[in-house]
Amino acid sequence: xxxxxxxxxxxxxxxxxxxxxxxxxxxxxxxxxxxxxxxxxxxxxxxxxxxxxxxxxxxxxxxxxxxxxxxxxxxxxxxxxxxxxxxxxxxxxxxxxxxxxxxxxxxxxxxxxxxxxxxxxxxxxxxxxxxxxxxxxxxxxxxxxxxxxxxxxxxxxxxxxxxxxxxxxxxxxxxxxxxxxxxxxxxxxxxxxxxxxxxxxxxxxxxxxxxxxxxxxxxxxxxxxxxxxxxxxxxxxxxxxxxxxxxxxxxxxxxxxxxxxxxxxxxx
Amino acid sequence: xxxxxxxxxxxxxxxxxxxxxxxxxxxxxxxxxxxxxxxxxxxxxxxxxxxxxxxxxxxxxxxxxxxxxxxxxxxxxxxxxxxxxxxxxxxxxxxxxxxxxxxxxxxxxxxxxxxxxxxxxxxxxxxxxxxxxxxxxxxxxxxxxxxxxxxxxxxxxxxxxxxxxxxxxxxxxxxxxxxxxxxxxxxxxxxxxxxxxxxxxxxxxxxxxxxxxxxxxxxxx
Numbered sequence: 001x002x003x004x005x006x007x008x009x010x011x012x013x014x015x016x017x018x019x020x021x022x023x024x025x026x027x028x029x030x031x032x033x034x035x036x037x038x039x040x041x042x043x044x045x046x047x048x049x050x051x052x053x054x055x056x057x058x059x060x061x062x063x064x065x066x067x068x069x070x071x072x073x074x075x076x077x078x079x080x081x082x083x084x085x086x087x088x089x090x091x092x093x094x095x096x097x098x099x100x101x102x103x104x105x106x107x108x109x110x111x112x113x114x115x116x117x118x119x120x121x122x123x124x125x126x127x128x129x130x131x132x133x134x135x136x137x138x139x140x141x142x143x144x145x146x147x148x149x150x151x152x153x154x155x156x157x158x159x160x161x162x163x164x165x166x167x168x169x170x171x172x173x174x175x176x177x178x179x180x181x182x183x184x185x186x187x188x189x190x191x192x193x194x195x196x197x198x199x200x201x202x203x204x205x206x207x208x209x210x211x212x213x214x215x216x217x218x219x220x221x222x223x224x225x226x227x228x229x230x231x232x233x234x235x236x237x238x239x240x241x242x243x244x245x246x247x248x249x250x251x252x253x254x255x256x257x258x259x260x261x262x263x264x265x266x267x268x
Numbered sequence: 269x270x271x272x273x274x275x276x277x278x279x280x281x282x283x284x285x286x287x288x289x290x291x292x293x294x295x296x297x298x299x300x301x302x303x304x305x306x307x308x309x310x311x312x313x314x315x316x317x318x319x320x321x322x323x324x325x326x327x328x329x330x331x332x333x334x335x336x337x338x339x340x341x342x343x344x345x346x347x348x349x350x351x352x353x354x355x356x357x358x359x360x361x362x363x364x365x366x367x368x369x370x371x372x373x374x375x376x377x378x379x380x381x382x383x384x385x386x387x388x389x390x391x392x393x394x395x396x397x398x399x400x401x402x403x404x405x406x407x408x409x410x411x412x413x414x415x416x417x418x419x420x421x422x423x424x425x426x427x428x429x430x431x432x433x434x435x436x437x438x439x440x441x442x443x444x445x446x447x448x449x450x451x452x453x454x455x456x457x458x459x460x461x462x463x464x465x466x467x468x469x470x471x472x473x474x475x476x477x478x479x480x481x482x483x484x485x486x487x488x489x
Binding site: 001003009010013014017018020021022024025026027028029031032033035036038039041045046048049050052053054056057058059060061062063064065066068069070072077081082084085086087088089091092095096099100101102103104115116117118119120121123124125127128129130131132133134135136137138140141142144145147148149151152156157158159160161162163164165166167168169170171172173174175176177178179180181182183190217218219221222223224225226228229230233245246248249251252253254255256257258259260261263264265268 | 275276278279280282283284286287288289290291293294295297298300301302304305307308309310312313314315316317318320321322325326328329330332333334335337338339341342343345346347349350351352353355356357359360361363364365368369372373374375376377380381383384385386387388389390391392393394395396397398399400401404407408411412415416418419420421422423424425426427428429430431432433434435436437439442443446447449450451453454455456458460461462463465468469470471472473474475476477479480481483484489
């Protein structure tokens with residue numbers, strides 16, 4: 001068979017794999033729904049949970065589609081489709097694909113079609129390098145979960161503080177990350193970003209200057225999203241507007257993203 | 269109580285079967301490509317590519333497993349580590365659902381709620397990607413429009429602003445110290461950026477739990 005990155009047979013294989021992963025999600029959804037009925041949980045609340053999760057997912061999922069489009073220029077459509085439906089993320093797949101290609105003197109952004117061998121190498125590097133979590137959860141997941149539940153049996157209040165500590169810890173790290181380029185305001189040396197461009201088929205890293213205030217863009221976006229959330233929280237207290245609670249997070253996400261357009265034009 | 273145990277146990281049993289199954293299928297994909305197009309890998313380049321990529325992501329994967337599994341719950345963990353996009357999608361989705369339903373992450377209700385949220389999010393993501401793949405030709409000029417670029421570049425700040433308010437307002441005593449520490453570290457340590465935020469999540473989580481222990485012992489929480 002003659003190879004092409006968009007060969008129909010690759011589409012068929014990828015579609016099958018994606019269907020299996022979709023099957024796993026549906027299986028766990030049904031299992032949890034059944035359990036919620038056995039536990040006598042309020043099914044109205046469960047439907048709300050599903051609705052909120054679905055609405056909230058739309059914007060990040062569209063961002064993932066954009067990653068698929070970006071990567072498909074070199075790798076064809078089926079491989080990024082598979083990679084970003086299973087485990088992957090844009091930053092990981094880009095790094096993995098360029099490392100695999102670089103080892104063969106190729107570049108992700110360059111023109112020219114991949115040979116079957118080059119494609120195979122890219123697939124192998126992408127697949128093997130991200131394999132950790134998928135088998136480690138079956139190996140240690142139960143132990144970790146049992147640890148948490150025995151903690152809960154010994155001291156329920158401390159177990160709640162412990163899990164809140166994990167959540168708050170994660171959120172704090174991402175809040176910190178939002179401020180990571182603020183130092184551009186006073187540190188002239190940090191006012192550039194490294195971009196990879198293609199020159200004569202090779203990847204070259206160039207430093208592109210950015211404005212001193214560009215580090216404030218994510219901070220302002222964060223503030224807009226936070227303010228929207230506060231407003232939603234205040235409005236939700238009115239009985240008539242209680243329905244807002246389902247949409248508060250998606251609304252703050254989308255308005256934050258929308259605000260990024262004028263904020264970037266202003267500070268970028 | 270017995271039934272309670274058996275649900276979690278069955279989640280672990282099913283999750284193990286699914287995850288190992290999906291892993292085998294994922295590894296079968298390159299094998300199928302090799303057989304169909306009768307090629308073998310360029311072994312030297314494969315070794316180089318793997319050395320450049322695998323050790324770092326294996327380390328990150330191991331750290332993520334230990335950090336995220338207690339937050340995601342059992343069912344949520346098996347699903348999230350197959351479908352990916354954990355910190356930018358699955359975990360915020362689960363946190364929001366727990367908060368909205370006012371259930372503890374450690375209760376069985378919490379386990380059920382986070383599984384439902386993560387499963388729904390995975391299904392919607394997979395479906396939207398399928399629509400994107402089918403409609404790639406008409407969608408590309410819209411989604412790749414330069415005017416929209418900043419919106420998708422700033423998805424994380426837009427996400428954590430809202431999530432931060434929802435969570436920090438309910439746990440502000442616990443949140444003050446870790447937020448302060450992370451702000452100082454990220455602003456003043458140049459090595460901390462988008463590439464290293466994943467490593468800072470467990471650091472920050474351990475610090476917050478330590479602070480939580482002190483506050484709890486003193487009766488502040």
